[in-house]
Amino acid sequence: MIRVELPAHLRILARVAGEVQLEVEGQATLRSVLDALEARYPMLRGTLRDHVTEQRRPFVRFFANAEDLSHESPDAPLPEAVASGAEPLLIIGAIAGG
Amino acid sequence: MSKARVLVGTRKGAFVLTSDGKREKWDVSGPHFGGWEIYHVKGSPVNPDRLYASQSTGWYGQLIQRSNDGGKTWEPVGNKFVYDGVPGTHQWYDGTAHPWEFKRVWHLEPSLTDADTVYAGVEDAALFRSTDAGQTWQELAGLRGHGSGPRWQPGAGGMCLHTILQDPSDPARIFIAISAAGAFRSEDGGLTWKPINRGLRSQYIPDPTAEVGHCVHRIAMHRSRPNVLFMQKHWDVMRSDDGGDSWNEVSGNLPTDFGFVIDVHAHEPETIFVVPIKSDSEHFPPEGKLRVYRSRTGGNEWEPLTKGLPQSDCYVNVLRDAMAVDSLDQCGVYFGTTGGQVYASADAGDSWAPIVRDLPAVLSVEVQTLS
Numbered sequence: 488m489i490r491v492e493l494p495a496h497l498r499i500l501a502r503v504a505g506e507v508q509l510e511v512e513g514q515a516t517l518r519s520v521l522d523a524l525e526a527r528y529p530m531l532r533g534t535l536r537d538h539v540t541e542q543r544r545p546f547v548r549f550f551a552n553a554e555d556l557s558h559e560s561p562d563a564p565l566p567e568a569v570a571s572g573a574e575p576l577l578i579i580g581a582i583a584g585g
Numbered sequence: 586m587s588k589a590r591v592l593v594g595t596r597k598g599a600f601v602l603t604s605d606g607k608r609e610k611w612d613v614s615g616p617h618f619g620g621w622e623i624y625h626v627k628g629s630p631v632n633p634d635r636l637y638a639s640q641s642t643g644w645y646g647q648l649i650q651r652s653n654d655g656g657k658t659w660e661p662v663g664n665k666f667v668y669d670g671v672p673g674t675h676q677w678y679d680g681t682a683h684p685w686e687f688k689r690v691w692h693l694e695p696s697l698t699d700a701d702t703v704y705a706g707v708e709d710a711a712l713f714r715s716t717d718a719g720q721t722w723q724e725l726a727g728l729r730g731h732g733s734g735p736r737w738q739p740g741a742g743g744m745c746l747h748t749i750l751q752d753p754s755d756p757a758r759i760f761i762a763i764s765a766a767g768a769f770r771s772e773d774g775g776l777t778w779k780p781i782n783r784g785l786r787s788q789y790i791p792d793p794t795a796e797v798g799h800c801v802h803r804i805a806m807h808r809s810r811p812n813v814l815f816m817q818k819h820w821d822v823m824r825s826d827d828g829g830d831s832w833n834e835v836s837g838n839l840p841t842d843f844g845f846v847i848d849v850h851a852h853e854p855e856t857i858f859v860v861p862i863k864s865d866s867e868h869f870p871p872e873g874k875l876r877v878y879r880s881r882t883g884g885n886e887w888e889p890l891t892k893g894l895p896q897s898d899c900y901v902n903v904l905r906d907a908m909a910v911d912s913l914d915q916c917g918v919y920f921g922t923t924g925g926q927v928y929a930s931a932d933a934g935d936s937w938a939p940i941v942r943d944l945p946a947v948l949s950v951e952v953q954t955l956s
Contacts, residue, residue: 496620496645524947530661534645538665546644580644 488563489520490575497535497578501528506575515570517549518561535578546581588955589911590655591637591919593927594623597945599638601656604940606913608931617659618650625692625906625949626656632700633953636738639690639705640816645690649705650720662719666707669726671943675709676738685709685729692949694724694904698756704775706746710763712775725775728761733780733797740764740800740819747802747905752811760814760829765800766789768816770829779791781829785818802845803905807854815857815884817847818904822859824884835884840871846908850933851916855883858910858918858934860903869900876948877920879934894928903928906949913954921947 491507498504509523518541525532536543541551541561547557551569556576568574591602598616617623621640629635636652638659647666650659672685688708696702701718711729713722723954737744745764752758757774760781765784769873780796790798800819807813816823816832821842822853824830835844843864850856863871874892878887901922911917920932921927927945932938 494644496642506921507684530648533647533664538669544644544646583643 488572489515489569491520491524492553492575492577493531494578494580496580497531500530500534503528507574515565516562517556517559517565519567520576521561526544546583548576548579548581551575573584588631589907589912589917590628590929590953591912591929591940592628592656592949592951593921593923593944594624594626594638594906594926594949596622596946599623599640599656600627600941600944602940608913608917608929609938611929613941614656616945617656621646621648621785622689623948624689625951627693627695627951628953629695629700629703630657630697631695633955634672635690635695635700635718637693637695637703640691640754641689648685649690649693649719653760661912663715663721666705666713666722667724668711668729669724670730673729675744676734676736678739680738681737682918685711687711688743691745692749697753698749704749704759706761708743708745709739710746710766712746712749712761713777714775723822725771727776728771729770729779731769733766736795736797737763737766740762747807748801749815750804751804752808754811755806758811758828760804760806762804762816763800764802765819766797767799767801768804768814773881781825782832783830784825784832785823786821786834789819793816802953803847805847805849805857807849810854813854813883814835815847815849817844817859819843820864820913822847835880837876837880837885837887839880839887839900840876844903845905846903846920848908848910848918850918851910851912853881853916856881856933858908859887860908860920862902870903873898874897876924877918877930877937890930890934890937892935892954893930899924904948907950909950911952911954917952919950919952921950923947 592593593600596617600615624639634655638650640648672683677683692706695703705713712725748762750760769778812828814825822836824835841861876889901919908920916933917927918930923946
Protein backbone atom coordinates (compact mmCIF):
# COMPACT_ATOMS: atom_id res chain seq x y z
CA MET A 488 0.00 0.00 0.00
CA ILE A 489 1.39 3.37 -1.04
CA ARG A 490 0.41 6.58 0.71
CA VAL A 491 0.16 9.77 -1.34
CA GLU A 492 -0.44 13.30 -0.17
CA LEU A 493 -1.92 15.60 -2.77
CA PRO A 494 -1.75 19.39 -2.79
CA ALA A 495 -4.87 21.12 -1.51
CA HIS A 496 -6.27 22.14 -4.92
CA LEU A 497 -6.03 18.59 -6.20
CA ARG A 498 -7.61 17.13 -3.05
CA ILE A 499 -10.60 19.36 -3.75
CA LEU A 500 -10.62 18.34 -7.40
CA ALA A 501 -10.44 14.62 -6.55
CA ARG A 502 -12.87 15.08 -3.65
CA VAL A 503 -10.62 13.43 -1.11
CA ALA A 504 -9.78 14.47 2.43
CA GLY A 505 -6.33 13.71 3.76
CA GLU A 506 -4.00 11.20 2.26
CA VAL A 507 -4.75 8.76 -0.56
CA GLN A 508 -3.87 5.09 -0.22
CA LEU A 509 -3.15 3.11 -3.36
CA GLU A 510 -2.37 -0.48 -4.21
CA VAL A 511 0.38 -0.54 -6.83
CA GLU A 512 1.13 -3.67 -8.79
CA GLY A 513 4.78 -4.52 -9.25
CA GLN A 514 7.59 -2.20 -8.34
CA ALA A 515 6.63 1.14 -6.84
CA THR A 516 7.96 3.90 -9.06
CA LEU A 517 6.77 7.42 -9.71
CA ARG A 518 5.23 6.21 -12.94
CA SER A 519 3.41 3.25 -11.42
CA VAL A 520 2.13 5.33 -8.50
CA LEU A 521 0.89 8.10 -10.80
CA ASP A 522 -0.70 5.50 -13.08
CA ALA A 523 -2.56 4.05 -10.09
CA LEU A 524 -3.49 7.51 -8.83
CA GLU A 525 -4.91 8.58 -12.20
CA ALA A 526 -6.76 5.29 -12.61
CA ARG A 527 -8.50 5.85 -9.28
CA TYR A 528 -9.02 9.58 -9.82
CA PRO A 529 -9.31 10.23 -13.58
CA MET A 530 -9.94 13.94 -12.99
CA LEU A 531 -6.27 14.24 -12.00
CA ARG A 532 -5.09 13.28 -15.50
CA GLY A 533 -3.14 16.13 -17.00
CA THR A 534 -2.75 18.00 -13.71
CA LEU A 535 0.51 16.40 -12.57
CA ARG A 536 2.07 15.33 -15.86
CA ASP A 537 1.42 15.89 -19.53
CA HIS A 538 -1.28 13.73 -21.08
CA VAL A 539 0.92 12.64 -23.97
CA THR A 540 4.58 12.95 -22.97
CA GLU A 541 3.95 12.12 -19.27
CA GLN A 542 6.49 14.81 -18.37
CA ARG A 543 6.03 16.27 -14.90
CA ARG A 544 4.39 19.68 -14.97
CA PRO A 545 7.08 22.28 -14.13
CA PHE A 546 5.48 23.54 -10.91
CA VAL A 547 4.75 20.07 -9.52
CA ARG A 548 7.37 18.43 -7.29
CA PHE A 549 7.65 15.00 -5.67
CA PHE A 550 9.19 14.53 -2.22
CA ALA A 551 9.59 11.58 0.14
CA ASN A 552 11.68 10.97 3.20
CA ALA A 553 12.93 14.58 3.00
CA GLU A 554 14.32 13.86 -0.47
CA ASP A 555 13.38 15.67 -3.67
CA LEU A 556 12.49 12.95 -6.18
CA SER A 557 11.29 15.37 -8.86
CA HIS A 558 14.24 14.85 -11.14
CA GLU A 559 14.52 11.10 -10.66
CA SER A 560 13.63 8.80 -13.52
CA PRO A 561 9.90 8.00 -13.42
CA ASP A 562 10.90 4.35 -13.58
CA ALA A 563 13.36 4.45 -10.67
CA PRO A 564 12.23 2.49 -7.61
CA LEU A 565 10.78 4.71 -4.90
CA PRO A 566 12.52 4.62 -1.49
CA GLU A 567 11.67 1.55 0.56
CA ALA A 568 9.93 3.70 3.18
CA VAL A 569 7.46 4.86 0.50
CA ALA A 570 7.08 1.44 -1.08
CA SER A 571 6.30 -0.08 2.31
CA GLY A 572 3.83 2.64 3.26
CA ALA A 573 5.90 3.86 6.18
CA GLU A 574 6.25 7.30 4.58
CA PRO A 575 3.93 9.08 2.16
CA LEU A 576 4.88 10.31 -1.29
CA LEU A 577 4.36 14.05 -1.11
CA ILE A 578 3.11 15.77 -4.26
CA ILE A 579 3.63 19.48 -3.85
CA GLY A 580 2.73 22.54 -5.85
CA ALA A 581 5.76 24.83 -6.02
CA ILE A 582 5.52 28.02 -3.99
CA ALA A 583 5.37 30.58 -6.77
CA GLY A 584 3.06 33.04 -8.40
CA GLY A 585 0.48 35.30 -6.80
CA MET B 586 -41.07 35.93 -14.61
CA SER B 587 -37.79 36.21 -16.47
CA LYS B 588 -34.47 36.19 -14.69
CA ALA B 589 -30.89 37.06 -15.49
CA ARG B 590 -27.95 34.87 -14.55
CA VAL B 591 -24.50 36.40 -14.96
CA LEU B 592 -21.51 34.05 -15.21
CA VAL B 593 -18.27 35.67 -14.16
CA GLY B 594 -14.78 34.26 -14.64
CA THR B 595 -11.99 35.82 -12.57
CA ARG B 596 -8.31 35.36 -11.80
CA LYS B 597 -9.22 33.42 -8.67
CA GLY B 598 -12.49 31.63 -9.30
CA ALA B 599 -15.95 31.76 -10.88
CA PHE B 600 -19.02 33.56 -9.60
CA VAL B 601 -22.68 33.20 -10.51
CA LEU B 602 -24.86 36.30 -10.05
CA THR B 603 -28.64 35.98 -10.30
CA SER B 604 -31.49 38.45 -10.26
CA ASP B 605 -35.10 38.75 -11.29
CA GLY B 606 -36.08 40.69 -14.39
CA LYS B 607 -35.75 44.03 -12.62
CA ARG B 608 -32.03 43.37 -12.17
CA GLU B 609 -31.82 45.49 -9.04
CA LYS B 610 -31.06 42.93 -6.32
CA TRP B 611 -28.54 40.20 -6.94
CA ASP B 612 -27.58 36.96 -5.28
CA VAL B 613 -23.88 36.14 -5.48
CA SER B 614 -22.69 32.52 -5.52
CA GLY B 615 -19.00 31.67 -5.37
CA PRO B 616 -16.16 31.52 -5.55
CA HIS B 617 -16.39 28.28 -7.45
CA PHE B 618 -12.92 26.76 -8.02
CA GLY B 619 -11.36 29.31 -5.66
CA GLY B 620 -7.74 30.06 -6.45
CA TRP B 621 -7.96 28.91 -10.09
CA GLU B 622 -8.06 31.17 -13.12
CA ILE B 623 -11.44 30.95 -14.78
CA TYR B 624 -11.01 32.33 -18.26
CA HIS B 625 -14.60 31.73 -19.33
CA VAL B 626 -17.95 30.30 -18.26
CA LYS B 627 -20.82 29.96 -20.70
CA GLY B 628 -24.22 28.27 -20.80
CA SER B 629 -25.83 26.26 -23.56
CA PRO B 630 -28.58 28.12 -25.41
CA VAL B 631 -30.31 24.74 -25.85
CA ASN B 632 -30.23 23.80 -22.15
CA PRO B 633 -29.46 26.87 -20.03
CA ASP B 634 -28.66 24.77 -16.97
CA ARG B 635 -25.79 23.17 -18.87
CA LEU B 636 -22.74 25.34 -18.22
CA TYR B 637 -19.13 24.88 -19.25
CA ALA B 638 -16.19 26.51 -17.47
CA SER B 639 -12.52 26.79 -18.36
CA GLN B 640 -10.40 26.36 -15.22
CA SER B 641 -6.62 26.59 -15.23
CA THR B 642 -3.48 27.42 -13.29
CA GLY B 643 0.20 27.49 -14.04
CA TRP B 644 0.64 24.68 -11.51
CA TYR B 645 -1.89 22.07 -12.58
CA GLY B 646 -2.75 23.06 -16.13
CA GLN B 647 -6.14 23.04 -17.80
CA LEU B 648 -9.42 21.62 -16.57
CA ILE B 649 -12.90 21.85 -18.02
CA GLN B 650 -15.82 21.84 -15.62
CA ARG B 651 -19.43 21.12 -16.53
CA SER B 652 -22.59 21.90 -14.61
CA ASN B 653 -26.04 20.47 -15.29
CA ASP B 654 -27.86 22.59 -12.73
CA GLY B 655 -27.02 26.16 -13.61
CA GLY B 656 -23.78 26.31 -11.67
CA LYS B 657 -24.86 24.87 -8.32
CA THR B 658 -22.72 21.76 -8.75
CA TRP B 659 -19.89 20.98 -11.15
CA GLU B 660 -18.00 17.98 -12.44
CA PRO B 661 -14.64 17.91 -14.19
CA VAL B 662 -14.80 16.55 -17.73
CA GLY B 663 -12.16 16.02 -20.41
CA ASN B 664 -9.03 18.16 -20.40
CA LYS B 665 -6.97 16.47 -23.09
CA PHE B 666 -6.32 19.04 -25.81
CA VAL B 667 -3.89 17.54 -28.27
CA TYR B 668 -3.15 19.22 -31.58
CA ASP B 669 -3.93 17.16 -34.64
CA GLY B 670 -0.79 15.76 -36.28
CA VAL B 671 2.54 17.54 -36.11
CA PRO B 672 1.80 20.93 -34.52
CA GLY B 673 4.31 22.94 -36.59
CA THR B 674 5.45 26.45 -35.77
CA HIS B 675 4.12 30.00 -35.58
CA GLN B 676 6.03 33.26 -35.25
CA TRP B 677 7.41 34.20 -31.88
CA TYR B 678 7.57 37.82 -30.68
CA ASP B 679 10.98 38.26 -32.28
CA GLY B 680 9.90 36.80 -35.61
CA THR B 681 11.55 33.41 -35.13
CA ALA B 682 9.67 30.16 -35.59
CA HIS B 683 8.19 28.80 -32.36
CA PRO B 684 6.53 25.41 -31.87
CA TRP B 685 2.82 25.32 -31.19
CA GLU B 686 2.24 24.53 -27.48
CA PHE B 687 -1.10 24.19 -25.72
CA LYS B 688 -1.39 26.60 -22.80
CA ARG B 689 -5.05 27.12 -21.89
CA VAL B 690 -8.64 27.41 -23.05
CA TRP B 691 -9.65 31.05 -23.43
CA HIS B 692 -13.20 30.68 -24.64
CA LEU B 693 -15.93 28.03 -24.61
CA GLU B 694 -18.80 28.40 -27.06
CA PRO B 695 -21.69 25.94 -26.66
CA SER B 696 -23.49 24.96 -29.87
CA LEU B 697 -26.69 26.79 -30.77
CA THR B 698 -28.41 23.48 -31.54
CA ASP B 699 -26.96 20.73 -29.32
CA ALA B 700 -26.23 21.01 -25.61
CA ASP B 701 -23.55 18.30 -25.85
CA THR B 702 -21.57 20.09 -28.55
CA VAL B 703 -19.20 22.84 -27.47
CA TYR B 704 -16.29 24.63 -29.12
CA ALA B 705 -13.10 25.66 -27.33
CA GLY B 706 -10.76 28.43 -28.44
CA VAL B 707 -7.28 27.80 -27.07
CA GLU B 708 -3.80 29.27 -26.72
CA ASP B 709 -1.63 28.57 -28.76
CA ALA B 710 -4.39 29.39 -31.18
CA ALA B 711 -6.53 26.52 -32.35
CA LEU B 712 -10.17 25.52 -32.35
CA PHE B 713 -11.34 22.33 -30.65
CA ARG B 714 -14.80 20.76 -30.55
CA SER B 715 -16.44 18.28 -28.23
CA THR B 716 -19.62 16.45 -29.21
CA ASP B 717 -19.93 14.50 -25.94
CA ALA B 718 -20.49 17.32 -23.49
CA GLY B 719 -16.82 18.01 -22.93
CA GLN B 720 -15.58 14.46 -22.28
CA THR B 721 -13.33 14.38 -25.35
CA TRP B 722 -11.96 17.11 -27.60
CA GLN B 723 -10.90 17.05 -31.24
CA GLU B 724 -9.07 19.82 -33.03
CA LEU B 725 -10.68 21.35 -36.11
CA ALA B 726 -7.27 21.36 -37.67
CA GLY B 727 -8.22 22.98 -40.96
CA LEU B 728 -7.95 26.35 -39.25
CA ARG B 729 -4.37 26.00 -38.05
CA GLY B 730 -3.41 24.10 -41.16
CA HIS B 731 -4.93 26.28 -43.84
CA GLY B 732 -1.58 27.78 -44.76
CA SER B 733 -1.03 31.03 -42.89
CA GLY B 734 -0.35 29.44 -39.47
CA PRO B 735 3.43 29.94 -39.65
CA ARG B 736 2.76 33.70 -39.95
CA TRP B 737 0.54 34.00 -36.86
CA GLN B 738 2.12 35.58 -33.82
CA PRO B 739 1.15 36.14 -30.19
CA GLY B 740 -0.33 39.37 -28.93
CA ALA B 741 0.71 40.68 -25.53
CA GLY B 742 -1.69 38.24 -23.84
CA GLY B 743 -0.51 35.23 -25.81
CA MET B 744 -1.56 33.72 -29.13
CA CYS B 745 -5.14 33.04 -28.25
CA LEU B 746 -8.27 32.09 -30.13
CA HIS B 747 -10.72 34.17 -28.13
CA THR B 748 -13.88 34.65 -30.18
CA ILE B 749 -16.20 32.01 -31.67
CA LEU B 750 -19.41 33.15 -33.37
CA GLN B 751 -21.94 30.77 -34.87
CA ASP B 752 -24.32 31.88 -37.61
CA PRO B 753 -27.85 31.14 -36.30
CA SER B 754 -29.16 30.89 -39.87
CA ASP B 755 -26.51 28.45 -41.08
CA PRO B 756 -25.00 25.89 -38.67
CA ALA B 757 -22.06 25.32 -41.03
CA ARG B 758 -20.95 28.93 -40.83
CA ILE B 759 -18.55 29.85 -38.01
CA PHE B 760 -16.43 32.95 -37.39
CA ILE B 761 -13.42 33.00 -35.11
CA ALA B 762 -10.79 35.57 -34.15
CA ILE B 763 -7.19 35.20 -33.02
CA SER B 764 -4.70 37.61 -31.47
CA ALA B 765 -2.62 38.25 -33.47
CA ALA B 766 -3.68 36.57 -36.67
CA GLY B 767 -7.07 38.09 -37.39
CA ALA B 768 -10.57 36.87 -38.19
CA PHE B 769 -11.43 33.67 -40.08
CA ARG B 770 -14.64 32.18 -41.46
CA SER B 771 -15.67 28.60 -42.16
CA GLU B 772 -18.61 27.69 -44.38
CA ASP B 773 -18.40 23.94 -43.76
CA GLY B 774 -18.70 23.50 -40.02
CA GLY B 775 -15.05 24.16 -39.29
CA LEU B 776 -13.33 21.84 -41.77
CA THR B 777 -11.85 24.60 -43.92
CA TRP B 778 -11.22 28.26 -43.18
CA LYS B 779 -10.61 31.52 -44.94
CA PRO B 780 -8.98 34.63 -43.45
CA ILE B 781 -11.41 37.58 -43.55
CA ASN B 782 -9.22 40.59 -42.86
CA ARG B 783 -9.55 42.75 -45.98
CA GLY B 784 -9.92 46.37 -44.95
CA LEU B 785 -8.05 45.97 -41.68
CA ARG B 786 -5.04 48.24 -41.41
CA SER B 787 -2.45 47.61 -38.69
CA GLN B 788 0.46 50.03 -38.74
CA TYR B 789 2.42 47.94 -36.26
CA ILE B 790 3.00 44.99 -38.61
CA PRO B 791 5.42 44.93 -41.55
CA ASP B 792 2.63 44.90 -44.14
CA PRO B 793 -0.24 46.94 -42.63
CA THR B 794 -2.82 45.32 -44.91
CA ALA B 795 -1.50 41.75 -44.73
CA GLU B 796 -3.86 38.80 -45.09
CA VAL B 797 -3.06 37.74 -41.50
CA GLY B 798 -1.21 39.19 -38.52
CA HIS B 799 -3.83 41.65 -37.25
CA CYS B 800 -4.48 41.84 -33.53
CA VAL B 801 -8.24 41.45 -33.44
CA HIS B 802 -9.49 41.81 -29.88
CA ARG B 803 -13.13 40.83 -30.32
CA ILE B 804 -15.88 40.44 -32.89
CA ALA B 805 -19.63 40.56 -32.30
CA MET B 806 -22.79 39.83 -34.24
CA HIS B 807 -26.53 40.31 -33.80
CA ARG B 808 -28.24 36.98 -34.30
CA SER B 809 -30.79 38.45 -36.73
CA ARG B 810 -28.08 39.74 -39.08
CA PRO B 811 -25.21 37.28 -39.30
CA ASN B 812 -23.63 39.12 -42.22
CA VAL B 813 -23.04 42.22 -40.13
CA LEU B 814 -19.99 41.91 -37.90
CA PHE B 815 -18.48 44.44 -35.54
CA MET B 816 -14.86 44.29 -34.47
CA GLN B 817 -12.74 45.89 -31.79
CA LYS B 818 -9.24 45.63 -33.17
CA HIS B 819 -6.11 46.52 -31.22
CA TRP B 820 -6.65 49.95 -32.70
CA ASP B 821 -9.83 50.72 -34.70
CA VAL B 822 -13.44 49.74 -34.34
CA MET B 823 -14.49 48.05 -37.58
CA ARG B 824 -17.67 46.93 -39.30
CA SER B 825 -18.37 44.41 -42.03
CA ASP B 826 -21.66 44.13 -43.93
CA ASP B 827 -20.63 41.12 -46.00
CA GLY B 828 -19.79 38.44 -43.44
CA GLY B 829 -16.23 39.65 -43.04
CA ASP B 830 -15.27 39.80 -46.72
CA SER B 831 -14.48 43.48 -46.24
CA TRP B 832 -14.23 45.82 -43.26
CA ASN B 833 -14.66 49.56 -42.78
CA GLU B 834 -13.56 51.64 -39.84
CA VAL B 835 -16.38 53.06 -37.67
CA SER B 836 -14.32 54.47 -34.79
CA GLY B 837 -15.81 57.93 -35.48
CA ASN B 838 -15.71 60.23 -32.46
CA LEU B 839 -14.46 57.73 -29.87
CA PRO B 840 -11.89 59.25 -27.49
CA THR B 841 -9.57 56.36 -28.34
CA ASP B 842 -10.14 53.57 -30.82
CA PHE B 843 -8.25 51.05 -28.67
CA GLY B 844 -10.19 48.67 -26.45
CA PHE B 845 -11.06 45.04 -25.96
CA VAL B 846 -14.83 44.47 -25.73
CA ILE B 847 -17.56 45.07 -28.26
CA ASP B 848 -21.16 43.89 -28.13
CA VAL B 849 -24.51 44.41 -29.85
CA HIS B 850 -27.86 45.36 -28.26
CA ALA B 851 -30.14 42.32 -28.08
CA HIS B 852 -33.06 44.01 -29.88
CA GLU B 853 -31.43 46.80 -31.89
CA PRO B 854 -28.89 45.40 -34.36
CA GLU B 855 -27.45 48.86 -35.08
CA THR B 856 -26.83 49.65 -31.41
CA ILE B 857 -23.35 48.64 -30.28
CA PHE B 858 -21.25 49.13 -27.16
CA VAL B 859 -17.51 49.51 -26.60
CA VAL B 860 -15.30 50.58 -23.69
CA PRO B 861 -12.46 52.77 -24.99
CA ILE B 862 -9.15 52.12 -23.26
CA LYS B 863 -5.93 54.08 -23.49
CA SER B 864 -3.28 52.40 -25.58
CA ASP B 865 -0.73 51.14 -25.83
CA SER B 866 0.79 50.12 -22.55
CA GLU B 867 -1.38 51.98 -20.06
CA HIS B 868 -4.56 50.00 -20.66
CA PHE B 869 -6.87 52.06 -18.49
CA PRO B 870 -9.74 54.43 -19.34
CA PRO B 871 -8.82 57.86 -20.73
CA GLU B 872 -8.80 60.61 -18.07
CA GLY B 873 -9.54 58.06 -15.34
CA LYS B 874 -13.22 58.05 -16.42
CA LEU B 875 -14.87 54.69 -16.97
CA ARG B 876 -17.18 55.26 -19.92
CA VAL B 877 -19.11 52.83 -22.07
CA TYR B 878 -19.65 54.28 -25.53
CA ARG B 879 -22.84 53.45 -27.40
CA SER B 880 -23.56 53.94 -31.06
CA ARG B 881 -27.15 53.71 -32.28
CA THR B 882 -26.02 54.01 -35.88
CA GLY B 883 -23.87 50.92 -36.18
CA GLY B 884 -20.72 52.93 -35.53
CA ASN B 885 -19.13 56.30 -36.35
CA GLU B 886 -21.42 58.31 -34.03
CA TRP B 887 -20.80 57.45 -30.39
CA GLU B 888 -22.19 58.76 -27.10
CA PRO B 889 -20.52 58.29 -23.71
CA LEU B 890 -22.56 56.50 -21.07
CA THR B 891 -21.42 57.58 -17.62
CA LYS B 892 -24.36 57.53 -15.20
CA GLY B 893 -23.39 55.31 -12.30
CA LEU B 894 -19.85 54.69 -13.54
CA PRO B 895 -16.79 56.22 -11.81
CA GLN B 896 -15.80 59.47 -13.52
CA SER B 897 -12.57 60.13 -11.70
CA ASP B 898 -9.54 58.17 -10.57
CA CYS B 899 -10.61 54.97 -12.30
CA TYR B 900 -7.72 52.95 -13.76
CA VAL B 901 -9.16 49.52 -14.46
CA ASN B 902 -9.26 47.59 -17.71
CA VAL B 903 -12.14 45.72 -19.32
CA LEU B 904 -10.84 42.56 -20.97
CA ARG B 905 -12.05 41.12 -24.26
CA ASP B 906 -14.49 38.52 -22.95
CA ALA B 907 -15.85 40.71 -20.16
CA MET B 908 -19.00 42.24 -21.71
CA ALA B 909 -22.38 40.66 -22.41
CA VAL B 910 -26.00 41.63 -23.09
CA ASP B 911 -29.20 39.94 -21.94
CA SER B 912 -32.35 39.68 -24.02
CA LEU B 913 -34.94 40.90 -21.53
CA ASP B 914 -37.42 43.45 -22.91
CA GLN B 915 -35.21 46.26 -21.69
CA CYS B 916 -31.84 45.04 -22.87
CA GLY B 917 -29.37 44.59 -20.02
CA VAL B 918 -25.68 45.25 -20.53
CA TYR B 919 -22.95 43.90 -18.24
CA PHE B 920 -19.22 44.26 -18.01
CA GLY B 921 -16.48 43.34 -15.56
CA THR B 922 -13.22 45.08 -14.75
CA THR B 923 -9.73 44.10 -13.73
CA GLY B 924 -10.53 45.90 -10.46
CA GLY B 925 -13.14 43.25 -9.64
CA GLN B 926 -16.30 45.25 -10.32
CA VAL B 927 -19.17 43.87 -12.37
CA TYR B 928 -21.41 46.67 -13.60
CA ALA B 929 -24.94 46.14 -14.88
CA SER B 930 -27.30 48.37 -16.79
CA ALA B 931 -30.96 47.37 -17.03
CA ASP B 932 -31.72 50.15 -19.52
CA ALA B 933 -29.36 49.49 -22.42
CA GLY B 934 -26.56 51.53 -20.93
CA ASP B 935 -28.39 54.69 -19.85
CA SER B 936 -27.56 54.03 -16.21
CA TRP B 937 -25.25 51.62 -14.41
CA ALA B 938 -24.78 50.12 -10.96
CA PRO B 939 -22.23 47.65 -9.65
CA ILE B 940 -23.56 44.18 -8.89
CA VAL B 941 -20.35 43.42 -7.01
CA ARG B 942 -17.33 45.62 -6.36
CA ASP B 943 -14.58 43.50 -4.95
CA LEU B 944 -14.14 40.31 -6.90
CA PRO B 945 -10.72 39.20 -8.15
CA ALA B 946 -9.80 40.68 -11.54
CA VAL B 947 -12.59 39.83 -13.97
CA LEU B 948 -11.61 37.86 -17.07
CA SER B 949 -15.03 37.15 -18.55
CA VAL B 950 -18.70 37.98 -18.22
CA GLU B 951 -21.59 36.13 -19.83
CA VAL B 952 -25.30 36.48 -19.14
CA GLN B 953 -28.20 34.10 -19.55
CA THR B 954 -31.79 35.26 -19.88
CA LEU B 955 -33.92 32.67 -18.12
CA SER B 956 -37.70 32.26 -18.15
